[in-house]
Amino acid sequence: LLIDPDVEQTDSLRWALDEQKIDVEVRPIAGVPTDLAELQGYECLVLSNVPATAMTMRQMDLIRTYVQDLGGGLVMLGGDQSFGLGGYYRTSLEEILPVRSNFEKEREKPTLAMVLVIDKSGSMGGQNIELAKDAAKAAVELLGPRDSVGVIAFDGDSYWVSELRSASDKSMIIDQISTIEASGGTNMYPPMEDAYRALGSASAKLKHCILLTDGVSAPGDFEGLAAEMAASRMTVTTVAMGQGSAQQLLEDIARIGGGRYYVCDDPQSVPQVFAKETVQASKSAINELPFLAQSVRPTQVLEGIDLELAPLLLGYVVTRAKPTSELILASESGDPLLAWWRYGLGMTVAFTSDAKARWAAEWLNWPDFGPFWAQVIRHAMRKNDSRGIFVDVHRGDGETRVVMDSVDDQGAFIDGQSTTLTMIDPQLKSEKIELRQSAPGRYEATFATPRRGNYQIDLAQSRPDGEPVRQARGIVVGYPDELRLQPTNEIRLRKIAEVSGGGFNPKIADLLVVNGQTARLPIPLWPYLLMAAAGLFLFDVALRRIDLGWAAGGRTT
Structure with missing residues (x-):
């Protein structure tokens, strides 16, 4: 599955992979899978210039689970919306990639002065203010x-x-950010003025302001101030947290201020927005000088590819290789170009240039363009060797039973092998279960499936030859068992009829026959007695309170 914001730009890569017998489905960013069952249908996911801000936290967690627990492959390609430029710093996807989005900024890169303007009004209380503080810390x-x-x-x-x-004293700045507490109203104009004056006195070549709010501000000449900031070579980016903010005003400020406008319906995405904006504003994460790919370590994966004949690449995203990753190709300055590593059961690959006409224009005509990408993607693909494995899944009464039969190439049973089942529930919680052997070549396990939703199962068995085999299955739990359409329990109904002296499934005519039998119908008397007692009580009170003149004779003095 190939995800790219510009689907038409992927034609060269798609055609090249088709020639190498790899089926490719291309989708825009809106097509990023939203559940694990959909993602399970692909052996490898390729994210080409996809920003983290275009995905929800759950979607990124799904991809991590797909790689870590289900053995899927992930390939991330570079672009102006990828890696650090896409806001991946400190996300679950950066965790599984073989490169880091933060890096040492080169001395010749232009300096940046940035002011973060954060709404701390009462409506920002709770999770919102904590996420805003986390976002500010990540930016620092x-x-x-x-x-x-x-x-x-x-x-x-x-x-x-x-x-x-100076950002060199990061620990002090981060400690001060931690002291922010939510309270009060919302007046956005004074802090914008303060940011304008502070940036005006800074000597940096690049000046940027990020403004975050979740409400509607008191009036002010925001458009005029944004125009003054733009005229002073400052850029203003605005972030609307939730639907209750003045979105049109924030969009106008960003447009006039030469920045970008974001709407974060999910507060969890705010840190990614701040990270993306910080890297983009610093203009240091892209190197667009032509270079030749340098081989760092030989690998059988690229066997048959003559990299010395590879043409120039026109740019890449600057990243930093993680210590345990395999750095295969680098730029002439030593920055990672192609790196991979195994994460959990799966494989992740980072290629910091692109496979499109922007940076790889020369590569598109390279004869080894197709074989290069086919071999890289096949290396990342899920290894789904299920030879000799036959799986049955039975569900009922809130439990699921998995039965796996295992035979070798000659049809002989395989006994005594370690067999594990990884179960992922609808909330992405993972559980590993050992299957017990119940018969020759047969392994079984039973586990609870109480929640509605999709359950993913990954079966893995070691083989005597050392090559493990795997098979994936999915389970969908819909309605509770009591609401499922099931056959009538006639045995229970006959027993009830027998105990009560009745009949089972009688004909209508038999029901209307009068057989002279009578039955007592007990009538509770307490409601009537209670009503009588209430009436007598009122009558008694009336006799005590009302003088009816019944007394014999008058009182003498």
């Missing part, structure tokens, strides 16, 4: 020592949490 961590950063929090007033200062 991504800056270089020659950059500078300031943090303003606002409610009805404007407060400098951390004055504009």
Whole structure:
């Protein structure tokens, strides 16, 4: 499955893989799978220039589970919306990739002065303010020592949490960000003015402001201030948290201020927005100088590919290889170009350039373009060797029973082998279960499936020759068992009829026959007695309170 924001730009890669007998389905960003069952239908997922801000946290967690627990493959290609530029810093996908999105900024890169303006009004209480603080901390961590950063929090007033200062003292700035507490109203104009004045006095070549709010501000000349900031070579990006914010105003500010506008319906995506904006504003994560791919270590995966004849690449995203990853290709300055590693049961690959006309224009005409990508993707693909495995799945009464029969190539039973089942429930919680051998070549396990939704099962068995075999299955739990259409339990109905002296499944005519039998119908008397007692009580009170003149004779003095 190939995901790319510009589907038409993927034709060269798709055609090349088709020639190499690899079936490819291409989708836009909106086609990123939203459940594990859909993702299980593919052996490898390729993300080409897909930003983290275009996916939900659940979608990224799904991909991690697909790789880690189900042995799927993930390939990430570079672009101006990928790796650090796409906001992947400190996400679940960066965790499984063989490269990091943060890196040491080169000295010749332009310096950046950035002010973060964060709404701390009462409506930001709870999770929202904590996520905003996490986002601000992540932005500070991504800056270089020659950059500078300031943090303003606002409610009805404007407060400098951390004055504009060098980002080399990150620990102090992060500690000050932690002190922000939500309270008060919303007045966005004063903090924008403070950010404008602070950036105006900074000596950095690049000046950027990120404004986050979840509400509607008191009035102010926001468009005029944004125009002044743009005229002073400052850029303004706005982030609307939720649907209750003044989205049109924030969009206008970003448009006039030359920045970008984001709507975060899911507050969990705010840290990715801040990370993406920080890297993009620093203009240091892209190297667009032509270079030749340099081989770092030989590998059988690229056997038959003559990399010395590979043409120039025109750019790449700067990343940093993780210590235990395999760095295969690098740029001439030593930055990672192609790296991979095994994560859990699966494989992840990072290619920091692209496979399109922007940076790989020369590669598209290279004779080894198709074989190169076919061999890389086959290396990342899920190894789904299920020879000699036959699986039956039976579900009922909130439990699922899995029976696996295992035979070798000659049809002989395979006994005494370690066989495990990885079960992933609808909430992406994983559980490993050992299958017990119940007969020659037969292994069984039973586990609870109480929740509605999709359950994914990955079966793995070691073989005497050392080559493991795997098979994946899915289970869908819909309605509870009591609502399922099942055959009538006639045995139980006959027993009830026998015990009660009745009949089972009589004819209508038999039901209407009068047989002279009578039955007592007990009538409860307590409602009537209670009504009588209430009436007598009222009558008694009336006799005591009302003088009816029945007394004989008058009182004498």
